[in-house]
Amino acid sequence: MDFGDTAHISFTLGRTGGEPPFFGESTATVTLILGASFNRNYHGPGKLQAQEWRESMMEVGVSPCASVEDLAAALNPIMHYFGGGFTDHDMARWSRTIEIPRMLAVRDNGDVVAGAGAFTFEMSVPGGTVPSAGVTVVGVLPTHRRRGILRAMMRAQLDDIHRRGEPVAWLWASEETIYRRFGYGLSSLSGDVEIPSAAGEFERRFESTGVTRIVTEEEAFEPFSTVYEAVRRGQPGMFSRTPDWWKLRRLADSDRARAGGGGVLNRVLLTVDGEPRGYALYRLHQSFESGISSGFLNVIEAIGSTLDATRAIWRFLLDVDWVVHIKASLLPIDHPLLFLLARPRLMKMRLADALWVRLVDVPRALAARTIAPAEPVVIEVSDHFCPWNEGRYRVAADGVERTSAAPDLALEVNALGSIYLGGFSFGQLARAGHIEERRPGAASRADALFPRDRAPWCPEVF
Ligand SMILES: CC(C)(COP(=O)(O)OP(=O)(O)OC[C@H]1O[C@@H](n2cnc3c(N)ncnc32)[C@H](O)[C@@H]1OP(=O)(O)O)[C@@H](O)C(=O)NCCC(=O)NCCS
Numbered sequence: 480m481d482f483g484d485t486a487h488i489s490f491t492l493g494r495t496g497g498e499p500p501f502f503g504e505s506t507a508t509v510t511l512i513l514g515a516s517f518n519r520n521y522h523g524p525g526k527l528q529a530q531e532w533r534e535s536m537m538e539v540g541v542s543p544c545a546s547v548e549d550l551a552a553a554l555n556p557i558m559h560y561f562g563g564g565f566t567d568h569d570m571a572r573w574s575r576t577i578e579i580p581r582m583l584a585v586r587d588n589g590d591v592v593a594g595a596g597a598f599t600f601e602m603s604v605p606g607g608t609v610p611s612a613g614v615t616v617v618g619v620l621p622t623h624r625r626r627g628i629l630r631a632m633m634r635a636q637l638d639d640i641h642r643r644g645e646p647v648a649w650l651w652a653s654e655e656t657i658y659r660r661f662g663y664g665l666s667s668l669s670g671d672v673e674i675p676s677a678a679g680e681f682e683r684r685f686e687s688t689g690v691t692r693i694v695t696e697e698e699a700f701e702p703f704s705t706v707y708e709a710v711r712r713g714q715p716g717m718f719s720r721t722p723d724w725w726k727l728r729r730l731a732d733s734d735r736a737r738a739g740g741g742g743v744l745n746r747v748l749l750t751v752d753g754e755p756r757g758y759a760l761y762r763l764h765q766s767f768e769s770g771i772s773s774g775f776l777n778v779i780e781a782i783g784s785t786l787d788a789t790r791a792i793w794r795f796l797l798d799v800d801w802v803v804h805i806k807a808s809l810l811p812i813d814h815p816l817l818f819l820l821a822r823p824r825l826m827k828m829r830l831a832d833a834l835w836v837r838l839v840d841v842p843r844a845l846a847a848r849t850i851a852p853a854e855p856v857v858i859e860v861s862d863h864f865c866p867w868n869e870g871r872y873r874v875a876a877d878g879v880e881r882t883s884a885a886p887d888l889a890l891e892v893n894a895l896g897s898i899y900l901g902g903f904s905f906g907q908l909a910r911a912g913h914i915e916e917r918r919p920g921a922a923s924r925a926d927a928l929f930p931r932d933r934a935p936w937c938p939e940v941f
Contacts, residue, residue, distance in 0.1 A: 540585070540586065541583050541584070541585050541631050541632055541634075541635040542583065542584060542586075543579075543580040543581070543582065543583055543584075543639075544579050544580065544582040544583070544584055545579065545580070546579070547570070547574045547579070549579070549582070549584060549591075550573070550574060550577065550579050550582050551565070551570055551574075552584065552591040552594075553582050553583065553584035553591055553594030553596070553616075554573065554582075554594060554616060555591060555594070555620075556591070556592060556593050556594050556618035556619055556620045557594060557616045557617065557618030558618075559618065559620060559621070560618060566735075568733070569735075572727045572731075575723050575727060576721075576723050576724060576727050576728065577596055577598065578598070578599060581596055581597045581598070581599070581612075581639075582594060582595075582596040582616075583595045583596070583632055583635055583636060585619075585623075585628050585631070585632065587623065592619065592620045592622065592623040592628070593618060593619040593620065593623060593628045593629070593632060594616060594617070594618055594632075595614070595616065595617040595618075595629075595632040595633070595636055596614070596615045596616045596617075597612040597613060597614050597615065597636060597639075597640065597648070598612070598613035598615060598941060599612065599613075599645075600612070600613045600649075600718040600719060600941075601718060601719040602647060602649065602716075602717075602718050603711055603712055603713070603714055603715050603716065603717045603718070604647075604715050604847055604848040604899065604900060605715050605848045605849045605900070605901045605929075605930070605931070605932075606848055606849025607847055607848060607849070608712065608719075608847070609646055609647050609844065609847035609848070610644070610645045610646070610647075611645055611646070611647040611648065611649060611718075612636075612640045612643070612645050612647070612648040612649075612839075613648075613649060613650065613718065613941045614636065614648055614649065614650035615650065615941055617629065617632065617650075629657075630661075633661045633864075634864075636648075637661070637662075637837070637839060637864065637865055640839050641839050641840065641865070641867070644840075644843075645839060645840075646838065646839055646840040646841075646843040646844035646847060647836060647837065647838060647839060647844050647847075647899070648663075648836075648837040648839055649663075649666070649834055649835060649836045649837065650663065650834075650835050651833065651834065651835070651937075651940045651941065652832070652835050655832050655835075658835050658837075659893055660864070661837065661864050662837045662838075662862060662864045662865060662891075662892045662893055662896070663835040663836065663837040663893060663896055664835065664836060664837070664892075664893035664894055664895065664896030664897035664898075664899075665832050665835060665896075665897055665903075666716075666833075666834045666835060666836035666896055666897055666899060666900050666902050666903070666935060667716055667811075667832075667833040667834040667900060667902040667934065667935035667936070667937070668812050668830050668831065668832060668833055668902065668934070669808070669809045669810060669811065669812070669830070669831055669833035669936075669937075670809075670810045670811070670812050670814065670828040670829065670830055670831075671806070671807070671808045671809075671810070671828070671829045671831065672805075672806070672807050672810060672816070672826040672827065672828050672829075673775075673804050673805070673806050673826070673827055674797065674804055674805045674806075674807075674820070674825065674826050675803065675804045675825055676797070676802055676803060676804060676805065678820070678821075678822045678825040678826075679797035679798070679805070679820070680820070680821045680822070681790070681794070681819050681820060681821060682818070682819065682820060682821040683819075685790050685791075685794060687787065687790070687791035687794060688751055688752075688787070689749045689750060689751040689756060689757070689787070689788065689791045690749070690750050690751075691747055691748065691749050691791070691792075691795050692747070692748050692750070693745060693746065693747055693748075694746050694747070694748045695746070696726075696730045696731060696732070696746065698746075698748070699730050699746040699748065699758070700722065700725050700726065700730060701755075702748050702750070702755030702758065703725070703729075703730070703746070703748070703755070703758045704720065704722075704725055705755050706755050706756065706757060706758055706782055706783070706784045706788075707720065707782060709784040710782055710783075710784050714933070714935075714936055715900040715901055715933070715935045715936075716811075716833075716834055716900050716902075716935030716936045716937040717936065717937060717938070718937070718941070728939075729760065729780070729939075730744075730746065730760075731744075732744040737762070739764075740764050741762035741763070741764050741777060742762050742763045742764065742765060743762070744760060744761075744762060744779070745759075745760070745761050745762065745763070746758070746759075746760055747759045747760075747761070747792070747795060749783070749788055749791055749792050749795070751785075751787070751788065751791075755784075756783060756784050756785055756787070756788035756791075757781075757782060757783035757784065757785075757788035757789065757791060757792040758780075758781070758782060758792065759778060759780070759781040759782075759792050759795065759796055760778075760779040760780045760781070761776055761777060761778050761779055761781075761796065762776075762777045762779065763775075763776055763777075763799075763801075763802065764776075764777060765801065772801040772802060772803060773803055774801065774802050774803065775802050775803060775804050775805065775806055776796065776799050776802045776804075776805045776806070777806045777807075778796055778805060778806065778807035778808075780938050780939065781793065781796060781807070782938065786815070789815055790815075790819060793816060793819065809833070809937070809938055809939070809940070810828075810936075811933070811934045811935070811936035812828075812830065812934045813933060813934040833935075833937060834900065834902075834935060834937055835896070836896035836897070836899050836900060837892070837893075837896050838868065838892055838895050838896055838899065839865060839868075840867075840868070841860055841862075841868045841872065841879075841892065841895065842872060842879045842880065842881070844895075844899065845872070845874060845879040845895075845899075846878065846879050848899065848929075849929075849930065850874060850875065850876050850879070850928050850929065851876060851927065851928055851929070851930045852876040853876065853924070853927035853928045854924050854927070854928075855873055855874060855875035855928075856873075856874055856887045856888060856921060856924050856925045856928065857871055857872065857873050857874075857882055857884045857885065857886045857887050857888075858871065858872050858874055858886060858887070858888045858889075858890065858895075858925070859871045859886035859888070859889040859890070859917075860872065860890065860891075860892055860895065861889070861890070861891050861892065862891070862892040865892070868892055871883065871884065871886050874925070874928055875928070876928070885917070886917050887916070887917055887918045887921035887924065887925070888905065888909075888914055888915065888916060888917060888921045888922065888925060889914070889915040889917060890908070890913065890914045890915065891913070893913070894908050894913045894914050897913070898929060900935035901929070901930075901931035901932070901933070901934075901935060902931075902934060902935045904922075904926045904929070904931065905921075905922040905923075905925040905926050905929070906922045906923060906926055908922075909922040
C-alpha cells in the first residue's frame with residue numbers, strides 16, 4: 480500500500496457508480512476449517528490425534544466488508560506489516576477510494592485476522608482495454624499465518640471476480656513466491672535507476688519548445704489527468720484513474736509520504752503552445768556535507784504524451800540544481816532514457832518483477848487484446864485453481880473459441896498471464912520450460928498472433 484511514494488503494495492480506486500455488490504447472502508461467506516495448532520495447510524486429522532484435532536478446530540469465514548468500520552478492521556492485518564499507525568487521515572483517504580464490498584475479511588471469534596481487497600480497474604492491454612480487478616492489501620496477521628487463510632481468500636476473491644465478469648486480475652506482489660500457485664504469471668518488469676547529475680547529458684542536442692511551471696495540487700488535476708489519459712490507452716499495463724484517485728493517491732502530499740526524509744511533493748506541468756503535454760511529480764531529499772549538497776531528487780512519476788514532451792520533462796528533472804543524483808523507480812524497461820542519455824550505462828538500471836497477471840476468463844481476456852492476422856494455433860490450458868478455464872482454445876485474429884482439435888502448445892494459465900500484456904513471448908517461455916510445444920515451431924507461430932510493440936508499464940504500485 481502506498482504510504483511512501485514507491486513502497487510496494489497499495490490501494491485505491493473505488494467504483495463510483497452504483498454497481499450492485501456481488502457477494503449476496505448466499506455467496507457471501509466461504510468457510511474453511513482451521514486447526515489452531517496447524518502451522519501450515521489444513522490436511523485433516525491424519526497429522527494429529529482426532530480428539531486433539533477436534534479441540535483445536537475453529538470455523539473461520541471469508542466475507543465481504545459492509546461498512547467503513549469493517550474496512551478499517553480488514554486493513555489492519557496488512558497495516559500490521561507496515562508498522563501499524565493507521566491514522567484518521569488514512570482512513571478518510573481509503574474509505575473514499577476503495578469499494579467496500581470488494582474488501583474481504585476473515586474473522587476468528589469476531590476479530591478480523593486477515594483481509595484482501597480488489598480495485599475495479601480498466602486495464603490497458605495491447606490494442607484495447609479490459610475490465611479487471613487490481614488485487615491489493617492482502618494480509619494475514621502473524622498469529623494466523625500458514626493455516627490456509629490466504630488460500631481461502633484467493634478462492635473467494637477469484638470466484639467473485641469471475642462472477643463480476645472481469646476477465647483479468649492483476650497485482651504487485653510483496654514476494655514473488657506467493658501468487659503463482661493461484662494462477663498469476665509474471666507479466667512485466669520494471670527498472671529502478673540512479674542517474675548521477677553529472678551524467679545527465681543527452682546524446683543529441685535538444686531544445687524544448689515547452690514551458691514548465693510548478694503548480695498547486697488543485698491546478699495539477701486537470702492537465703495531469705489529460706496527459707495521463709493520452710498515454711494510458713496506448714500503454715499496456717496502465718489503468719484508469721478516477722478523480723478521487725488523482726486527489727488522494729497522486730497529488731496530495733502527506734507527512735507519511737515524507738517520512739523517508741523527503742521534502743514537499745513538487746508537481747511540475749509542461750505545456751507546449753498552452754496545451755498540457757507532460758508532468759512530473761518529485762521530491763527533493765536534501766542534505767549537505769562540507770557545504771556541498773549530497774542530496775538527491777526522487778522522481779515519483781514523470782510522463783510525456785509526445786516524444787518531445789518526454790524529452791523536455793526529463794531534461795527538466797536532470798537539470799535541477801543541488802542534487803548529486805536523480806532516482807526513479809518503476810520505469811518501463813524500454814524507457815526512452817536508454818536512448819536519450821549520452822551515457823545510459825551510468826543509469827545503473829536494476830530490474831525487478833512488476834505486474835503479475837491472472838486470466839480469470841481465458842477466452843474473454845484474449846479477445847480483449849489484439850490478435851494479429853496469422854496462422855491460428857490451438858492452445859491447451861491447465862488451470863487447477865480456476866478449472867472453468869481448462870481446455871483447448873483455437874486462437875485466431877477472428878476470435879478465440881473452444882475446440883477439440885489437437886493442441887499445438889500446452890501451458891499453465893500462468894504462462895498466458897505472462898504473455899498477455901506483451902512483456903514476454905511464447906518463445907521465451909518455451910525456452911524456460913513453461914510452455915510445451917506439441918508441434919515444432921508452434922511457439923513462433925503463436926508469437927506471430929501476439930504482436931508486441933512496447934514493454935508493459937504501470938507507473939504506480941496499487
Ligand atoms: C503472505 C501471507 C498473506 C500468507 O498468508 P497465509 O494465510 O499464511 O498463507 P496460506 O497458509 O494460505 O498459504 C497458502 C500457500 O501459500 C504459501 N505461502 C504463504 N506465504 C508465503 C510466502 N511468504 N512465500 C511463499 N509462499 C507462501 C504457503 O506455503 C501455501 O502453499 P501451498 O498451499 O501451495 O502449500 C501472510 O503471511 C502475510 O500477510 N504476509 C505479510 C504481508 C504480505 O506479504 N502480503 C501479501 C501482499 S502482496
